[in-house]
Amino acid sequence: MFTLPTMISKDIILLLIIVLLLVRGAVLLEVDTAVHRQAPGLESPLKVWWAKEITPDFHVAGRLTERQVKYAAEAGFRSILSLFMYETGDSGSFGGEYLPTTAEAWVSAHISGMQYIALVGGNDDWASIATIQKFHDALQHLNRPILLHCDRGYTITFVTLMHMANQTRHNSSYEPKIYSEDFYKITAAMGLDFTHEDLKHTVSHITGEPLVENPPKHNCEPEEWLDFWLAHPVSTNWYVGGQIRDCDVEVLETVGFKAIVNMRMGLTHDSKHSQEPVALLNIKDGTTTYGNDTVPPRQDWKTLKDNRINAHHSSAYISERSRINFEVENHLEFGDDIGYNEEKEKSSVGKSSLKYYHIPIPPNLTMTSETFTQVRSTLLEAGQNGPVLLHCSDGRRVAYLGVLAAAVSEGRGLDWALKRVAELGFEVSPDARPDVYAMYCDTFKDAATNMGHEEL
Ligand SMILES: *[C@@H]1O[C@H](CO)[C@@H](O)[C@H](O)[C@H]1NC(C)=O
Ligand SMILES: *[C@@H]1O[C@H](CO)[C@@H](O)[C@H](O)[C@H]1NC(C)=O
Ligand SMILES: *[C@@H]1O[C@H](CO)[C@@H](O)[C@H](O)[C@H]1NC(C)=O
Ligand SMILES: *[C@@H]1O[C@H](CO)[C@@H](O)[C@H](O)[C@H]1NC(C)=O
Numbered sequence: 001m002f003t004l005p006t007m008i009s010k011d012i013i014l015l016l017i018i019v020l021l022l023v024r025g026a027v028l029l030e031v032d033t034a035v036h037r038q039a040p041g042l043e044s045p046l047k048v049w050w051a052k053e054i055t056p057d058f059h060v061a062g063r064l065t066e067r068q069v070k071y072a073a074e075a076g077f078r079s080i081l082s083l084f085m086y087e088t089g090d091s092g093s094f095g096g097e098y099l100p101t102t103a104e105a106w107v108s109a110h111i112s113g114m115q116y117i118a119l120v121g122g123n124d125d126w127a128s129i130a131t132i133q134k135f136h137d138a139l140q141h142l143n144r145p146i147l148l149h150c151d152r153g154y155t156i157t158f159v160t161l162m163h164m165a166n167q168t169r170h171n172s173s174y175e176p177k178i179y180s181e182d183f184y185k186i187t188a189a190m191g192l193d194f195t196h197e198d199l200k201h202t203v204s205h206i207t208g209e210p211l212v213e214n215p216p217k218h219n220c221e222p223e224e225w226l227d228f229w230l231a232h233p234v235s236t237n238w239y240v241g242g243q244i245r246d247c248d249v250e251v252l253e254t255v256g257f258k259a260i261v262n263m264r265m266g267l268t269h270d271s272k273h274s275q276e277p278v279a280l281l282n283i284k285d286g287t288t289t290y291g292n293d294t295v296p297p298r299q300d301w302k303t304l305k306d307n308r309i310n311a312h313h314s315s316a317y318i319s320e321r322s323r324i325n326f327e328v329e330n331h332l333e334f335g336d337d338i339g340y341n342e343e344k345e346k347s348s349v350g351k352s353s354l355k356y357y358h359i360p361i362p363p364n365l366t367m368t369s370e371t372f373t374q375v376r377s378t379l380l381e382a383g384q385n386g387p388v389l390l391h392c393s394d395g396r397r398v399a400y401l402g403v404l405a406a407a408v409s410e411g412r413g414l415d416w417a418l419k420r421v422a423e424l425g426f427e428v429s430p431d432a433r434p435d436v437y438a439m440y441c442d443t444f445k446d447a448a449t450n451m452g453h454e455e456l
Contacts, residue, residue: 029422029429032189034164034176037425040232041242042145044075045394046277046285049242050230051075052153052190053425055176057144058160062152062229063092063099066108067332070281070317073112074309078143080109081135083126083150083159085118095247097332111317113310115142126155127202132162139163152229157192158199165207180207184215189423191220191233221387227255232395232424237387238406240398240424243279243340244391245332249352258386259355261379263397266342266360275342276363276393278335281318281327282309289339299337304328340393357382361397366435369442372404379405399426400436404443414444 031037035055041048042059048071051059064072064080072080085102086092092099100108102118109116119134120126139146150156161183167174178186180203187194194203195215204211221237228251231239243264244252252260265274275289277298284307291297298304304326313325329335334344342358349356359375382388383405390398390405399421407417417440421428428436 029419031419031422032185033423034161034178034182034186036427037423039425040395042075042077044071044279044285045242045396046279047071048075048077049393049395051147052157052232054157054160054186055164057146059145059147060153060157060160061147061149062226063094064105064147064149065094065097066100066104067281069100069105069108069114070112071279072147073109073114074282077114077145077147079115079117079146080105081138081142081146081148081156082116082118083120083131083148083156085121087122090122095245095250097245097247111314117142126150127158127199129202129205132159132166132206135159135163136166152226154192154226154229157187157190158194161186162202162206165203169206169208180204180209180212183207184212188216188218191218191225193217193223222256225255225387228252228257228389231389232399234403234406234420234424235410235412236406238383238402238409239387239389240395240402241389241391242394243333244345244389246334246348247332249348249354252389253352253354256387257354257389259357259382259388260349261357261359261382261388261390261398262342262345263359263361263390263392263401264340264342265362266358269360269362274360274362275336275339278330278333278340280304280330280335282313283307283326284309298339299328301328355382355385361392361401363393363397365397367400367439368435369439369446372401372439372443375401376405376408380409383409395424396426399424400428400433400439404440408443408447414440417444 037053038056039045040051040053051061053059069080082102082105088101088103091101106116117138119138120131124131148156148160161178164178165183168177168179183203195217200211218233219236220233225231225233225239228248231241233239265276268274273290277287277289283304287298287307289298291300296303308326315322315325317325318327329337334341334348336344346356346358357378359378365371379401390402392398403417403421403424418428428440430437
C-alpha cells in the first residue's frame, strides 16, 4: 500500500524536474554560434587561444607556423586539415615568421602525433561543390577534434559550414543543424562576410533553400581585419585575443590597428613579483611561475622536466639542434628566464606606431563593478582612434572587460553584451561567472540611471 504513493511522488518529482529544465531552456540565451562555444584552445588556451570553435570537433584557423602546429597537438587536436596545398617554394611569412610548406607542416604534425592532410591545390575553386565534396570524403579518415585551416580562416569556415549544411539536408541524424539562416548568422558573428552573389548561389545549392536576400553582415572595422586572423572580433573596432608574438606587431600595424591593450601582469604588482607563465613547447599550461620553500620555480630545469606534456618526444620535436625534448625559454612571446616579461612586449610595441596601454588584471580576479570603473576610461580612450586589440594570456580577461567596454562605447545593452561574450566562448551568467555577471548588471544599471538623469 505504500508503494503507490511513493511512485506517484517520484513521477511528480520527475515531472517537476522536466518542467524546470524546460523553463531554464527557454531563458537560455540565443547565440549566433552552431553550438554553445567553449573557451578557445581546448586543453591549452595559452597556446591555442586563436582557434575558433565551430563545433567541439571542428575548430578553424589561418595558416600555421610549425610552432602552432605543435601547439595544436599539445592542446589536444588529433588532426589538422589544411584546405590548401602549399607546394615546395610556396612557403610564406607572417610578420617575418616562417610559414611552412605542406610537406614541412606534415612532418611537424607527424612528429607531434597528429594526422595531417591538405585538400586542394592553390588554383582550385575553393567555393565549389567539388571542394565541399572533397572535404566530406576527407573527414571520414581524420581523428577528432580537427584543426581546420586555410590562409586566414575565411574559406575554411565556408567549406566547413557548407559541409554541415549538406549533412543537415541529407542526413537526418546530423547535429548541429545548419540552415541558410544559421550560416549567415554564424559567419556574421565571426566577422566573416559571405554575402557575395556567387557564394549565395553555392549556399542555396547546398542547402536546397532559396537565395537569402538580405543576409546579416558583420560591422568589423577594418573589413580586412582578417589579415590578422588570430583576433576574435567583438564589434566595430574592438578585438580581443590571447598572448601576441613579436611578429604580430608588424602585422597588426599593417592591418591598420592603432592600439594594443595588454591586461597581463607586469614584472611586479603591489611590490610583489608577478610574472605570468609563458607558453613553452612540451610544457603544461597552468603551472605557477614562482617557487617557494619546497617547490622550485616553473622554469627551473627539474620543474620543467616534471611538467612535460609528453616525456617520450624526441629532442628533434623542439628543433634540430635541441638536445632536450622541452623548451626552456620563449622569446617570440616575450618570455625571459622567469616567465612572461611585459617590458619586452612594451618595448617591441614601442618600436611601432601602435599605442600601448598596460592595464594589469590578475588572471583569476573576482571582478566587481569597481574593476570596470577603474579601467573604463582607459579602455574607451584606447578604442577612440581606430581598431584596438585587447589581449591577455588566453583571451578570458579581455573578453569579460572588452565586450563590456565595446557595449558601453557603442551604447548597447546588457542582452547584447551577454550574447556577445557567450559567442566568444566565455559564458557570463549567474551560474557561470556570477562576479562578472554582477559587474555587467551594475554597469548597465548605472548607465540607465545616468541616462535618466540626463533626460531630466
Ligand atoms: C552530402 O551528404 C551526402 C550524405 O552524407 C553525401 O553522400 C554527399 O556526398 C554530400 N555532398 C557534398 C557536396 O558534400
Ligand atoms: C550522419 O550523421 C551521423 C552523425 O553525425 C554520422 O555518424 C553518420 O556517419 C552520417 N551519415 C552519413 C551517411 O554521412
Ligand atoms: C609551494 O607551491 C606549491 C605549488 O605552487 C604548493 O602546492 C605548495 O602548497 C606551496 N608550499 C608552501 C609551503 O607554500
Ligand atoms: C584560474 O582560472 C583558470 C581558468 O581561466 C583555471 O584553469 C585555473 O585553475 C585558475 N587558477 C587558480 C589558481 O584558481
